[in-house]
Amino acid sequence: MIAKLFAKYQSIGLITLSLLAGAIMTFIALPVLTRLYSVADFGAYGIALAIVSVLSTVANLRLDQALLVAEDQDKKSLIFEGTVFSTVIAVMSGIVISLILNVEMACAVATGVLANTLLQSVYSYQFAAHKEYFCAGLNIFRSAIVVAVQLSLPFVMQISLVNSYNVSSILMIVAMLLYILKYQLYQVSWHAFKNYQDFIYANTPHALLNSFSHNLPYYVVSHFVGVQAMGFYTIVERTLRVPINLISQTLRQFFIRKFKDADSSQNALKASVLLSLVSLPLFALVFVLPESVYLWIFGSEWVGISTYFQILALGYWAVFCNPPSSAYLIAKRNSQVLFKLQIVELIIKFALFAGLYVLCADKIYMLLAVPVALIIYNFAILYVVWRNKS
Template sequence: MIARIFAKYQSIGLITSSLLVGAIITFIALPFLTRLYSVQDFGEYGIALAVVSVLSTIANLRLDQALLVAEEQDKKSLIFEGTMFSTAIVAVSAIILSFIFNAAVVVAICSGVLANTLIQTIYNYKFAAHAEYFCAGLNILRSLIVVLVQLGLPLLMSISLVNSYSVSSVLMLLFILIYIVKNQLYQVSWQAFKHYQDFIYSNTPHALLNSFSHNLPYYVVSHFVGVQAMGFYAIVERTLRVPINLMSQTIRQFFIRKFKHLENSQEALKSSVLLSLLSLPLFAVFFVLPESLYLWVFGKDWVGISTYFQILALGYWAIFCNPPSSAFLIAQRSSHVLFRLQIIELLIKFVLFFGLYLLVEDKIYMLLAVPVALIFYNFAILFSVWSSKK
């Protein structure tokens, strides 16, 4: 029985372990990073990452997700087509962004978007082929490059966090391009994507709305609270997003591949509820940790950061029920359901931000809109999958 369980979950266990290693690397680095870079640095970095996150979701028109369910003969063509779409969208974005941000931020955003989309494309291509060891190694390598560059460059020169992010993105981009060319993981074609247009027309708008909704608090904090508060939010969000990224970028891929030919939603429901319950104690910890512990970890300049942790942890636990249920809908080519729910979630967030702005004196509590909207959205997805069972 143990051997059967091990065989069943070996794939997800290996990937989860690699992301855990990456998370440990990131957590170990954070106390040093908060002392090497200023709060202002983290604020600027947070704004850049918010834009990177939004653009990364649409740069290749979600053809990376299509790789998880694509026919074998289409996969290399999708890699080529997705790369071309990414390059074109980034080029257009660079022109627009140059009117909003300085050159350093524009370079960071564009290099970050290209690196993210290409890495995720190759990750999904190898994951669909059950190359879990490669995917695990890629997860660890990605974390190592980011951390080593961000820790090492300030020892050699005066550099901002945004510029160090550009360097790490360019390095990852070079590594992945060399791997693609060396292994000929592309096929010049403009036909394959036509068979996966539902990912473009349904999954892309949903992903774009999801990313915009997730990053909306960055714009709210920077406008209504200030850039320094943005630094607080950025470091907290970066810390809590580690387990979230584990779920959304990796475990969801596992379930999409698993549910590709599964019509019964029962297993998706069970997995969603289980993950949600398991996540509760992990996030409850942030409500009992003393402020002194946060100051010991991040430094004396981060007074009040515990409030940010508690507000975000209130709703982030709900995301853990998302991967199996949303993966089931994606695998069944029903991304339009996610799109509709995302619109409602975004409207709820807007209404709550506006209402809290009028009602609360301390504007940081406007962020309470985030956990409320997250709880609604993720359990609405679960309810949609449960309804499809009937």
């Protein structure tokens, strides 16, 4: 029995452990980082990450997701095509941002977008080939590079958090390009993507809306609450997103691959409910920790950060039911459902932001729109999959 369970879940267990190792590195580094960089630094870093997150999801037109279900003869072509698309979008976005914000932010966004898309393409290619040990190593490599650069550079030069992120992104770009070239994981072609246009026309708009919706609070906080609050929100969001990234970057790929040939959504439903229940105690812990614990971890400069943790934790646990259910829809080439639900979620979030802005004297409580919208959106996906079960 134990041997069967190990064989069944070895893949997901290995990848999860690798991301957990990366998450632990990030979490351990946070108390040091909050003392090396200022709150304003984290505010600017939060803006950069928000822009990178939005652009990274669509820079390669979701061809990294297509790699998980693509025919073997198309995979190397998809890597080449996705790299070209993401390079063009990264350069164009850098030029636009340099005109709107500054060159420092523009460089960080451009390199961050290209690094993310290259990493994800290589990851998806190897994951589709069941090379879990490589994927696990890549997860640890990504976290280690970011943490090592952010921790080491302030000791040798005066540098902002945005610029340190730029350095780590450049290192990852060089590493991924060398790997792609060395093992010839590309094929110059402009035909393969035509067979996966549903990822471009359905999955890409959904991913763009999802990323914009997720990063909308950054813009709301910076505009209505202030740059100081942006630093607080960045730290909290970065901490709570550790388990979210764990499931979105790993479990979804695992379930897409698993449900590619599934006839029924029954297993997707069971896995969604199980993940939601398992995650609930983890996020409930946020509500019992006193403020003093947060100040001990992050430093005395971060008074009031517990309120941010509690507001966001209300809804982040609901995201754990998403990977199996959304993966089932993606594997069945039915991403247009996710796109429609994302539009509804965004409308709800806008309405809640506006209503809370009028009703609440303390504008921080506008962030309550985030957990409410997350709960509605993720359980709506679960409901759609349940209605379509065979």
